[in-house]
Amino acid sequence: MKTEKMTIVHHERIAKNIYQIRLAGALVAEMNEPGQFVHIKVTEQANPLLRRPLSLCDINKEADECTIIYRAEGAGTTLLSQKRPGEMVDVLGPLGNGFPIEAAKTGQRALLVGGGIGVPPLYELAKQLVKKGVSVTIVLGFQTKEVAFYERKFASFGETYVATVDGSYGTKGFVTDVIDTRITSFDVLYACGPKPMLKALEQKFPNKEVYLSLEERMGCGIGACFACVCRVPDSETAYKKVCSDGPVFKAGEVVL
Amino acid sequence: MNRLAVELPGLSLKNPVMPASGCFGFGREYAKLYDLNVLGAIMIKATTLEPRFGNPTPRVAETPSGMLNAIGLQNPGLEKVMEEELPWLAQYDVPIIANVAGSTMEDYVEVAKHISKAPNVHALELNISCPNVKKGGIAFGTVPEVAAELTKLVKEVSEVPVYVKLSPNVTNIVEMAKAIEAAGADGLTMINTLLGMRIDVKTAEPILANRTGGLSGPAIKPIAIRMIYEVSQAVSIPIIGMGGIQSAEDVIEFFYAGASAVAVGTANFIDPFVCPNIIAELPALLDELGFDHISECTGRSWKKGGPTVYCGA
Numbered sequence: 001m002k003t004e005k006m007t008i009v010h011h012e013r014i015a016k017n018i019y020q021i022r023l024a025g026a027l028v029a030e031m032n033e034p035g036q037f038v039h040i041k042v043t044e045q046a047n048p049l050l051r052r053p054l055s056l057c058d059i060n061k062e063a064d065e066c067t068i069i070y071r072a073e074g075a076g077t078t079l080l081s082q083k084r085p086g087e088m089v090d091v092l093g094p095l096g097n098g099f100p101i102e103a104a105k106t107g108q109r110a111l112l113v114g115g116g117i118g119v120p121p122l123y124e125l126a127k128q129l130v131k132k133g134v135s136v137t138i139v140l141g142f143q144t145k146e147v148a149f150y151e152r153k154f155a156s157f158g159e160t161y162v163a164t165v166d167g168s169y170g171t172k173g174f175v176t177d178v179i180d181t182r183i184t185s186f187d188v189l190y191a192c193g194p195k196p197m198l199k200a201l202e203q204k205f206p207n208k209e210v211y212l213s214l215e216e217r218m219g220c221g222i223g224a225c226f227a228c229v230c231r232v233p234d235s236e237t238a239y240k241k242v243c244s245d246g247p248v249f250k251a252g253e254v255v256l
Numbered sequence: 257m258n259r260l261a262v263e264l265p266g267l268s269l270k271n272p273v274m275p276a277s278g279c280f281g282f283g284r285e286y287a288k289l290y291d292l293n294v295l296g297a298i299m300i301k302a303t304t305l306e307p308r309f310g311n312p313t314p315r316v317a318e319t320p321s322g323m324l325n326a327i328g329l330q331n332p333g334l335e336k337v338m339e340e341e342l343p344w345l346a347q348y349d350v351p352i353i354a355n356v357a358g359s360t361m362e363d364y365v366e367v368a369k370h371i372s373k374a375p376n377v378h379a380l381e382l383n384i385s386c387p388n389v390k391k392g393g394i395a396f397g398t399v400p401e402v403a404a405e406l407t408k409l410v411k412e413v414s415e416v417p418v419y420v421k422l423s424p425n426v427t428n429i430v431e432m433a434k435a436i437e438a439a440g441a442d443g444l445t446m447i448n449t450l451l452g453m454r455i456d457v458k459t460a461e462p463i464l465a466n467r468t469g470g471l472s473g474p475a476i477k478p479i480a481i482r483m484i485y486e487v488s489q490a491v492s493i494p495i496i497g498m499g500g501i502q503s504a505e506d507v508i509e510f511f512y513a514g515a516s517a518v519a520v521g522t523a524n525f526i527d528p529f530v531c532p533n534i535i536a537e538l539p540a541l542l543d544e545l546g547f548d549h550i551s552e553c554t555g556r557s558w559k560k561g562g563p564t565v566y567c568g569a
Contacts, residue, residue, distance in 0.1 A: 050318050076318075101339040219325070222528060223285045227313070
């Protein structure tokens, strides 16, 4: 974990309010696990004050580059979306514990489920799983067609299904609707997305090996500020920090 | 001569910069990033008698040049802090200032009595200003008589000097500071966060689960400066200043206002290396400003060239 001024080498809008940014720097050498995130300071000024936690979408060690996909929503990410190639951003990372690749064995099948802006980290995950010889099936859920992205990129790794809540693209409904009708079997489930989606998946597959990546408002990103804690089952005082114990947890490890 | 060394009650500091309580945990996270020995001191996370989980999330919300937090004094409790955190911190040659919190006066006294016995705890910071707990905290920090009473009780049992952390959520902070000084406090730390709130425009709901939280960061720096300026002229005990410090220049500004040492809080969240960076930058800034020693800066905004009261070695 370090801080580095990384150079923007590519920046484009890939769907409505969804941006893909590619950063170059020595920090990439430390990036290994899919599901890890970086903490980006979008301005040298005090406003907005805090860093923005954004998960890694693609790690390209040969080129010393990493790709991040984010939604321009608040003041910070909107400012970030206005930055151009050649400019620098202050990056702290890589942070957190990512998806365990070792949970899926060569020859097994993994189901990857992403919701909205939870989709990006599954890309590096799919890449690493396929490289290891794990078959992947991918289910992506979006609100509507205009915010959907990366279907074709995922399709290069395995069977890919898309659901939209309003039915404007793919199956109408949620990722669970796709899973109910299309998915027959898998060995390990990896998911990232909104909490209701993660909860539904946890309840649906109580006997499967399931790994969930959580999102929570963060302060420091390194475990010091206690902003992003979640409860541990059957305890009044036990907790895990999403930033430093997670953001990926095994299903049942924390209370969703 | 160490130009940055300062002497305060119970504290011989190699430099006057320390991380503020609640912004540094018990040091473990930052120890992975740099050698904690560079720090002047460490103000550890508030410790209560029993373990506390704290408030539900969301616990933080960003504001213009600041942030609101409502962590709710989450900590592992006195026993664990005594048995695990403080012994772990003892590997560093850094004095620890233990932040003491509670729901009742008895809680404070009990925690103070035990934690002040730890060999590396050189001072206590009495937290009578946390705005995020239902009982205790700020309730002890807004009525001078109550704050004085608590200070007295803790002083009676503490084996180390007691600093009292003042809340800015009062009308007359000088009156509060004087009452606490008269009750026997060895020093003051100020300021804690300001009670604030944010509401989501789409849902009309407060963003923090606790509804209100403590405002920190550069947004509150002018308030801290003003309050230290006022209090330092009214009391003769030293002040550890805090509230939005981000740079070596900010440190000097706090000294000019009347602080004898400083704590860095929220800035640790944005740049985890901020404390060592500030410490490294201070000597050059002293050169630029024409000071031999940092203690010459204390109270410079209101002193007329008189001797510096809390001079370092």
